[in-house]
Amino acid sequence: VQLQASGGGLVQAGGSVRLSCTASGHTLGYYTIGWFRQAPGKEREGVSCISSSGDSTYYTDSVKGRFTASRDNAKNTVYLQMNSLKPEDTAVYYCAADRYRWTYYNIADYWTHQQNYDYWGQGTQVTVSS
Numbered sequence: 001v002q003l004q005a006s007g008g009g010l011v012q013a014g015g016s017v018r019l020s021c022t023a024s025g026h027t028l029g030y031y032t033i034g035w036f037r038q039a040p041g042k043e044r045e046g047v048s049c050i051s052s053s054g055d056s057t058y059y060t061d062s063v064k065g066r067f068t069a070s071r072d073n074a075k076n077t078v079y080l081q082m083n084s085l086k087p088e089d090t091a092v093y094y095c096a097a098d099r100y101r102w103t104y105y106n107i108a109d110y111w112t113h114q115q116n117y118d119y120w121g122q123g124t125q126v127t128v129s130s
Contacts, residue, residue: 001026001119005095008124019080021095029073032102035080037091046112058111085128092123
């Protein structure tokens with residue numbers, strides 16, 4: 001599965017960006033999708049996750065109330081709407097796909113761990129200026 005994250009760019013603090021994650025040749029509706037980010041000099045961290053149906057979403061504390069994950073399985077696209085952006089949100093953002101683990105385990109227990117995802121996109125840069 002080749003994932004493609006897009007939509008990043010330069011935005012002022014307080015602004016908004018919507019990231020998209022698409023996959024060619026595969027139905028994303030079968031996958032739980034996680035969003036991760038990596039800032040310079042820092043480890044990659046889990047930001048959000050959305051279940052395959054879109055019924056369940058998860059967020060790290062620092063983005064709760066500001067970021068919203070959603071998906072349109074008919075368009076084979078997952079979104080991360082990021083509002084009220086802060087300079088500390090500056091990072092490369094990645095989407096990742098989990099094909100089977102969600103069928104066995106509670107997503108809440110594993111979504112933040114990179115090793116639980118089978119496929120990764122190449123990342124898109126989000127830069128928030130102060």
